[in-house]
Amino acid sequence: MTGRWVIIATDRSKRPSDFVRERVQIRGTSFCPFCYHHEAKTPPEIMAYRPDGSPRNSPGWTLRVVPNKFPALGIEGILGRQGEGLYDKMNGIGAHEVIIETPDHNLTLAGMPASQIEDVLWAYRDRIVDLTRDRRFKYILIFKNHGDAAGASLEHTHSQLIALPVVPKRVLEELEGAKSYYGYKERCVFCDMIQQELESRTRVVAENDGFLAVAPFAPRFPFELWILPKSHQSAFEDSRKDEFEQLASILKDMLMRIDKVLDLPAYNFIVHTSPTPDTENDYYHWHFEIMPKLTKVAGFEWGTGFYINPTPPEEAAKFLREAVV
Amino acid sequence: MTGRWVIIATDRSKRPSDFVRERVQIRGTSFCPFCYHHEAKTPPEIMAYRPDGSPRNSPGWTLRVVPNKFPALGIEGILGRQGEGLYDKMNGIGAHEVIIETPDHNLTLAGMPASQIEDVLWAYRDRIVDLTRDRRFKYILIFKNHGDAAGASLEHTHSQLIALPVVPKRVLEELEGAKSYYGYKERCVFCDMIQQELESRTRVVAENDGFLAVAPFAPRFPFELWILPKSHQSAFEDSRKDEFEQLASILKDMLMRIDKVLDLPAYNFIVHTSPTPDTENDYYHWHFEIMPKLTKVAGFEWGTGFYINPTPPEEAAKFLREAVV
Numbered sequence: 001m002t003g004r005w006v007i008i009a010t011d012r013s014k015r016p017s018d019f020v021r022e023r024v025q026i027r028g029t030s031f032c033p034f035c036y037h038h039e040a041k042t043p044p045e046i047m048a049y050r051p052d053g054s055p056r057n058s059p060g061w062t063l064r065v066v067p068n069k070f071p072a073l074g075i076e077g078i079l080g081r082q083g084e085g086l087y088d089k090m091n092g093i094g095a096h097e098v099i100i101e102t103p104d105h106n107l108t109l110a111g112m113p114a115s116q117i118e119d120v121l122w123a124y125r126d127r128i129v130d131l132t133r134d135r136r137f138k139y140i141l142i143f144k145n146h147g148d149a150a151g152a153s154l155e156h157t158h159s160q161l162i163a164l165p166v167v168p169k170r171v172l173e174e175l176e177g178a179k180s181y182y183g184y185k186e187r188c189v190f191c192d193m194i195q196q197e198l199e200s201r202t203r204v205v206a207e208n209d210g211f212l213a214v215a216p217f218a219p220r221f222p223f224e225l226w227i228l229p230k231s232h233q234s235a236f237e238d239s240r241k242d243e244f245e246q247l248a249s250i251l252k253d254m255l256m257r258i259d260k261v262l263d264l265p266a267y268n269f270i271v272h273t274s275p276t277p278d279t280e281n282d283y284y285h286w287h288f289e290i291m292p293k294l295t296k297v298a299g300f301e302w303g304t305g306f307y308i309n310p311t312p313p314e315e316a317a318k319f320l321r322e323a324v325v
Numbered sequence: 326m327t328g329r330w331v332i333i334a335t336d337r338s339k340r341p342s343d344f345v346r347e348r349v350q351i352r353g354t355s356f357c358p359f360c361y362h363h364e365a366k367t368p369p370e371i372m373a374y375r376p377d378g379s380p381r382n383s384p385g386w387t388l389r390v391v392p393n394k395f396p397a398l399g400i401e402g403i404l405g406r407q408g409e410g411l412y413d414k415m416n417g418i419g420a421h422e423v424i425i426e427t428p429d430h431n432l433t434l435a436g437m438p439a440s441q442i443e444d445v446l447w448a449y450r451d452r453i454v455d456l457t458r459d460r461r462f463k464y465i466l467i468f469k470n471h472g473d474a475a476g477a478s479l480e481h482t483h484s485q486l487i488a489l490p491v492v493p494k495r496v497l498e499e500l501e502g503a504k505s506y507y508g509y510k511e512r513c514v515f516c517d518m519i520q521q522e523l524e525s526r527t528r529v530v531a532e533n534d535g536f537l538a539v540a541p542f543a544p545r546f547p548f549e550l551w552i553l554p555k556s557h558q559s560a561f562e563d564s565r566k567d568e569f570e571q572l573a574s575i576l577k578d579m580l581m582r583i584d585k586v587l588d589l590p591a592y593n594f595i596v597h598t599s600p601t602p603d604t605e606n607d608y609y610h611w612h613f614e615i616m617p618k619l620t621k622v623a624g625f626e627w628g629t630g631f632y633i634n635p636t637p638p639e640e641a642a643k644f645l646r647e648a649v650v
Contacts, residue, residue: 007417008395018481072332072625072633085521086514087542092332122601151623168629169328179497189411196410216410270628289627297622298476299468299485300397302614303595304493308397 001177001189002170010067014222014310015235016261016319019294022232023095023264024147026106026155034100034156037300042066046097049119059173063119065127065161071096072162079136079165089254095131095163099123105156109146112157118248120159124271125244127161128237132276137163139171139275142236147266150293167275174272177282182283190285191232193217198230203313205320206253210246213254215313215320221295222311223262223320227288235279236271236286251288256325258292266293326493326502326514332545332633339547339635341586341644344619348589349472351431351480359425359481360396367391371422373453374444388444389425390452391485396421397487403459404490420456420465420488424448430481434471435580437482443573445484449596450569451484453562457601462488464600467561470592474632475618499597500609507608515556515610518542523555528638530645531578535571538579540638540645547619547636548587548645550579552613560604561596561611577614581650583617591618594614 033041045057049066054060067075073094081090101120102112109117124283131140144159145151152158166174181189197204197214200223205213205225213227227250229243239247258267271280272287301307350550358366361384370382372390379385392400398419406415426445431434434442449467452539460521469484470476485549492500506514523541530538530550538552552575554568564572598604626632 003497005494007493009397010417013393030382033555053647070337072334084542085519085525086517092335141625141628143628145623149621151621162625162629164629164631166330168631169330170628170630172328173630189482194414217409268624270624272628293629296474296476298470299593299595300383300487301493302616303466303597304487305470305495305498306489306490306493 002173005306009310022325032156040224068096097161099159101157114248114252121244125237131163131204139164139167142271150266150268178283215317220293220307223292223316225290234274234281234284236273257320257323260323261319327498330631334635355480393421422486424484425484426518439573439577446569450562464489464492467596469594475591475593493621503608521557528642536575540642545632548617548618548641550615557610559599559606561598582648585648586644
């Protein structure tokens with residue numbers, strides 16, 4: 001779909017214990033702006049779930065969304081796209097928000113009850129729906145950095161959202177690949193992939209009524225995992241209540257399996273969904289990409305855009321499938 | 326050229342001392358297969374510079390090229406491109422070589438005399454010219470990982486070469502961007518960039534008769550540096566003797582400046598050149614990309630293909646330009 005080749009080590013493949021890494025453990029030693037009673041240490045909240053009806057920016061919330069204190073992009077101003085000789089530039093307009101997933105400093109997303117993970121998914125949806133109204137934004141990316149090695153600067157579990165004035169290169173590549181496949185076959189390439197994976201089952205980690213968790217055929221990273229809705233859905237934010245329940249359940253299961261098999265690794269995940277305004281379409285299929293941080297990206301990867309992956313997806317899937325959680 | 330946007334922090338930009346990192350220091354504590362008298366610990370040498378006429382696979386060499394003991398791709402066999410349902414696969418055919426830049430375990434590339442760096446460049450060229458004859462290979466990538474954080478597994482200074490049966494995605498993107506620009510302007514986009522940089526000078530770090538070292542306008546990483554031949558040259562391996570002399574001199578200067586300003590950081594560099602068979606063309610311009618390892622690539626970067634860079638290239642260039650080496 002994207003023209004990316006991956007080199008898979010088939011003869012000397014790496015097992016989970018072969019990777020050198022630090023376990024992600026919560027220390028709770030330094031002051032945390034995401035804990036109860038420190039609400040004033042973040043910018044004022046954009047949204048919070050407060051089942052007890054407690055007032056804004058005070059304790060009582062179960063989930064809280066705040067602007068990033070050190071945003072990569074700012075919400076004020078105009079885009080002002082312009083040239084500078086042969087270069088192109090624009091102002092850094094966008095939104096950069098933090099989804100504080102729980103008030104409990106000692107929890108990880110994997111350790112939260114499925115119902116609480118469902119709330120996190122609802123928060124993603126609510127923020128996407130709200131920000132989509134701002135016509136300056138062309139794409140809203142949800143992502144999570146878990147652990148220092150994966151780029152998390154605060155250990156209190158949180159996700160992030162960045163609204164962008166342009167559609168990301170990676171998403172464009174997937175969209176173009178998917179459109180081209182659709183033009184050829186009149187089928188969604190992700191739907192075809194799901195069907196092939198469900199038939200061969202060698203890379204399937206788990207499934208439930210609504211979702212499939214699979215080690216992709218050409219994973220960039222060892223133990224990379226994708227979660228996709230089994231039936232065609234182009235936009236994450238259009239999911240129904242029962243779908244979010246099932247997604248929360250399989251996401252929790254996958255994160256627990258990763259923690260078990262890889263001994264609490266750092267990881268990133270991202271949500272890829274259709275950009276506005278064409279969110280309802282027949283060719284693109286939203287999904288989660290989960291990337292445990294086990295290897296270093298080095299000269300080969302920067303120079304080629306290809307990846308060397310020391311663990312075949314079939315073996316990764318087997319380890320994850322057989323883990324007892 | 327590639328459709329990649331970079332977010333540059335202009336208000337709270339990071340200075341060299343703001344980056345947390347480990348200095349790359351040579352410890353020399355463990356057994357090293359790249360030192361004299363350990364020649365039998367590597368696969369038999371492909372090529373070596375032996376001014377004393379010493380026999381193969383024995384001490385006396387000043388530079389030695391050997392197959393990687395744990396190659397990502399293997400030289401034997403046929404490509405066998407085939408489908409697996411909707412996926413594509415082929416055998417891992419290619420070459421993976423190590424250029425041991427010096428017998429001296431205590432040297433870094435930055436610390437080597439310029440004449441010895443020139444020999445390293447000649448070795449790159451010699452290997453490219455030789456491997457280009459193998460028609461199975463569509464691209465030969467030269468790269469260097471310096472320091473553990475940049476993916477180097479052995480500290481004895483070395484570069485690597487991987488010959489690939491397909492043109493890398495990153496190179497294709499640059500080629501397509503450059504071709505499209507050429508179709509529009511009938512000029513090489515890199516030549517235009519060089520001219521603009523030499524006029525504005527804000528991102529220029531250094532230049533000599535043949536080469537320009539510049540912080541690119543949209544750098545993915547803080548203190549990213551490119552080195553380009555000032556006059557149009559599509560293929561690295563077609564450089565002349567006087568050009569390799571000048572390249573060695575500016576490359577040494579840049580690596581010393583990076584070591585000075587960033588306090589011995591880990592780094593990667595890669596060489597991008599035109600793929601065979603169209604190595605002589607008017608649209609592509611070979612270059613070095615040097616990437617100090619100061620930041621972590623995280624969810625945002627994986628999800629978008631865009632980068633957040635906390636140091637404007639103009640500031641990076643100023644720090645590097647003003648360093649006393």
